[in-house]
Amino acid sequence: MTSPQPDPKPDAHHSDPRADPPRPDPLDTALRLVRAQAAVVKQFDASLSGLHGVSLSDFTLLLHLGHAPGGRMRRVDLAEALGLTASGVTRGLAPLERIGLVSREAAARDARVAYATLTPTGRERLAEMLYTARQAADDLFAADQWGADDLGRLGALLTRLGGTAPDQRPAPTHRLG
Amino acid sequence: MTSPQPDPKPDAHHSDPRADPPRPDPLDTALRLVRAQAAVVKQFDASLSGLHGVSLSDFTLLLHLGHAPGGRMRRVDLAEALGLTASGVTRGLAPLERIGLVSREAAARDARVAYATLTPTGRERLAEMLYTARQAADDLFAADQWGADDLGRLGALLTRLGGTAPDQRPAPTHRLG
DNA sequence: ACGGTATGCTTGAGTAGTCAAGGAGGTAGC
DNA sequence: GCTACCTCCTTGACTACTCAAGCATACCGT
Numbered sequence: 044m045t046s047p048q049p050d051p052k053p054d055a056h057h058s059d060p061r062a063d064p065p066r067p068d069p070l071d072t073a074l075r076l077v078r079a080q081a082a083v084v085k086q087f088d089a090s091l092s093g094l095h096g097v098s099l100s101d102f103t104l105l106l107h108l109g110h111a112p113g114g115r116m117r118r119v120d121l122a123e124a125l126g127l128t129a130s131g132v133t134r135g136l137a138p139l140e141r142i143g144l145v146s147r148e149a150a151a152r153d154a155r156v157a158y159a160t161l162t163p164t165g166r167e168r169l170a171e172m173l174y175t176a177r178q179a180a181d182d183l184f185a186a187d188q189w190g191a192d193d194l195g196r197l198g199a200l201l202t203r204l205g206g207t208a209p210d211q212r213p214a215p216t217h218r219l220g
Numbered sequence: 221m222t223s224p225q226p227d228p229k230p231d232a233h234h235s236d237p238r239a240d241p242p243r244p245d246p247l248d249t250a251l252r253l254v255r256a257q258a259a260v261v262k263q264f265d266a267s268l269s270g271l272h273g274v275s276l277s278d279f280t281l282l283l284h285l286g287h288a289p290g291g292r293m294r295r296v297d298l299a300e301a302l303g304l305t306a307s308g309v310t311r312g313l314a315p316l317e318r319i320g321l322v323s324r325e326a327a328a329r330d331a332r333v334a335y336a337t338l339t340p341t342g343r344e345r346l347a348e349m350l351y352t353a354r355q356a357a358d359d360l361f362a363a364d365q366w367g368a369d370d371l372g373r374l375g376a377l378l379t380r381l382g383g384t385a386p387d388q389r390p391a392p393t394h395r396l397g
Numbered sequence: 398a399c400g401g402t403a404t405g406c407t408t409g410a411g412t413a414g415t416c417a418a419g420g421a422g423g424t425a426g427c
Numbered sequence: 428g429c430t431a432c433c434t435c436c437t438t439g440a441c442t443a444c445t446c447a448a449g450c451a452t453a454c455c456g457t
Contacts, residue, residue, distance in 0.1 A: 066368040069357035072375040073260055074280065079382025080257035081303055083250055100443075103251065119405060126258055131444055133407060155405040155452050180246035183381070191243040197377045198249040200370060204360070205256025277413070296435060308414055310437060332422050332435045404453075415442075423434075 076204075083183060090179040095172050096142075102176060104135055105144060105161065105169045114161030115148065121159060132159075144168055253381075260360060267356040272349050273319075279353055281312055282321060282338065282346045291338030292325065298336060309336075321345055 087099040097105075107124050108114055116124075122132045136159050139145040144165035148158040161169065184194055264276040274282075284301050285291055293301075299309045313336050316322040321342035325335040338346065361371055 066363070067372045067375050069361040069366075069371060070354050072371055072378070073264070073357045073360060075375055075378040075382060076253075076257055076260055077276070077280075078303055079378040080253055082382045083253055087250070098443085099254070103254075117405080126255055128445065129406060130408080130446080134443070153405085153453070157406065177247050180250045183250060184246040188380070189246075193377060194246060194249055195244045196373060198244050198252055200374045200377075201249070201252040201256040203365070205252060205259045275413085294435080305415065306436060307416080307438080311413075330423070330435085334436070399457090400455105402453100402455085405451085406449105407451105408447100408449085410446090410448105412445075413443090416440090418438085418440105420437085421435085423432105425432085426430085427428100 086183060087176065087179050090175050091172060094175050095168065097139075097172065100135060101139060102169075102172050104132075104139065105165060105172065108145065108159060108161045109166060109169050114166060115158050117150075117156050117158060119156075139165070263360060264353065264356050267352050268349060271352050272345060274316075274349065277312060278316060279346075279349050281309075281316065282342060282349065285322065285336060285338045286343065286346050291343060292335050294327075294333050294335060296333075316342075 084099055087102075091097050091099060091102050095102075104121065104125060107121060108116055118132045118136070119129055121136075122129045125132065127135070136145060136147075140147060143162055146160050146162050148160045150156040150158060261276055264279075268274050268276060268279050272279075281298065281302060284298060285293055295309045295313070296306055298313075299306045302309065304312070313322060313324075317324060320339055323337050323339050325337045327333040327335060
């Protein structure tokens with residue numbers, strides 16, 4: 044049932060701010076967002092689990108870890124970065140520890156914290172996963188269909204919507220127009 | 221394979237985003253989508269469950285039923301419309317039947333199918349939920365921040381991404397079929 | 398020094414989905 | 428009118444989270 048979209052979509056790189064069309068149904072847009080995300084997650088999961096045996100969530104977790112100084116983060120910070128609860132992080136980390144991509148490390152001056160640390164193996168595997176994930180993303184936003192401005196616009200709109208960014212960037216929330 | 225010394229970052233553009241629009245990192249955009257959706261779902265769930273005791277998934281299911289002729293659909297069609305598996309629909313329907321919003325109905329000429337039908341109560345409750353959901357959506361896409369063009373653009377971009385639309389209907393103001 | 402509170406993490410129970418297996422019913426070919 | 432397959436639906440086992448409770452540790456005011 045995936046036929047070409049019947050709706051008049053922005054096929055050219057022009058905006059038309061003069062026309063003031065009726066505000067599209069926000070509820071409909073929100074539901075579309077949910078749908079789109081489900082499809083996207085499914086595609087990433089398929090690629091990543093097929094090639095590396097991890098889910099998109101696993102990958103995202105590892106990615107944050109890989110990005111942190113020393114490949115090391117407190118669970119609580121990981122939770123915040125991922126938009127999960129602490130308990131979600133505990134559970135998500137468990138299988139990654141079991142397969143040796145992440146190790147648990149005690150903190151020197153605070154016995155409460157248990158760092159999650161990327162192992163050398165974890166770092167290697169992450170690099171491979173990153174390659175796969177980039178391919179999946181490129182495939183999703185195929186360059187012949189998605190222009191740089193489409194992509195940028197989507198990213199900006201989503202950021203406005205969705206809590207914090209997937210990575211801590213100093214990039215300000217700039218207005219579109 | 222990729223370079224052996226990774227310090228993986230999903231965003232690799234540090235150049236001026238205004239000069240010659242460098243294509244933003246597709247992976248980063250995809251991850252933002254996931255994040256945004258999580259936040260959106262959380263807000264809808266909070267509103268809907270607080271006021272009506274249903275989740276966004278429940279609401280979406282009822283909404284599709286409400287749009288169907290006779291408030292009635294085969295489970296298999298519901299699954300397709302919602303982007304779920306048949307088993308997901310079975311499980312999602314169960315609590316709605318238990319609380320009397322949906323009833324199960326046998327098909328006259330095919331004993332395999334079990335229609336899901338909106339009860340009169342279900343239809344009433346759905347109308348109330350719809351009001352709440354619209355409010356949540358309006359709140360999310362606050363009119364002072366989201367112009368009609370932003371909304372339309374987001375919708376179009378998401379549709380391009382996400383399989384089929386949430387509902388093949390433009391947005392009747394308040395009435396259900 | 399000590400009691401109260403705040404923080405970091407884990408765990409048990411519950412929710413929302415997946416997939417794979419399987420039963421019951423419909424539809425052909427011959 | 429059998430045989431074979433195909434469709435609709437449910438179920439059991441699993442994954443990936445959630446919240447609430449609870450334990451251990453740290454910090455702060457007196």
